[in-house]
Amino acid sequence: TQRETDETNNTLTVAAEVVARPADLKVVSISAPAQNFSGEKTTVTWTVRNDGAAVWSGTRMWLDKIYFSPDPVFRGERATLLGTQVHDNKAGLPTGASYTESLEVTLPRGIDGPYYLHIVADPLGNFPDRR
Numbered sequence: 001t002q003r004e005t006d007e008t009n010n011t012l013t014v015a016a017e018v019v020a021r022p023a024d025l026k027v028v029s030i031s032a033p034a035q036n037f038s039g040e041k042t043t044v045t046w047t048v049r050n051d052g053a054a055v056w057s058g059t060r061m062w063l064d065k066i067y068f069s070p071d072p073v074f075r076g077e078r079a080t081l082l083g084t085q086v087h088d089n090k091a092g093l094p095t096g097a098s099y100t101e102s103l104e105v106t107l108p109r110g111i112d113g114p115y116y117l118h119i120v121a122d123p124l125g126n127f128p129d130r131r
């Protein structure tokens with residue numbers, strides 16, 4: 001190995017602008033049977049589209065959470081978590097691509113009246129969408 005004799009020339013600084021280009025997952029549809037019964041199972045299906053940059057290839061997976069709520073607008077403090085679906089990123093999710101998932105969940109007992117389903121795509125905060 002050769003040793004360096006002048007250590008004073010080892011530094012160079014240049015300005016570089018770094019722009020974050022995150023993926024942006026949007027829940028574009030949610031469906032379930034029109035009529036469901038308290039305490040019984042139902043199947044929820046949803047589609048998520050990536051409106052941002054491609055999901056980073058180092059992302060192994062993320063979670064989609066299914067909530068049940070008396071409110072048409074998601075309010076986490078009033079919503080009941082029905083289930084969680086892991087979405088594997090081994091195929092990647094480029095800009096404009098989408099995926100559809102389904103999950104059988106059990107509705108809370110003792111409910112009646114209109115309720116709403118909400119899907120939170122990646123609730124760990126890697127992607128900012130809620131619907």
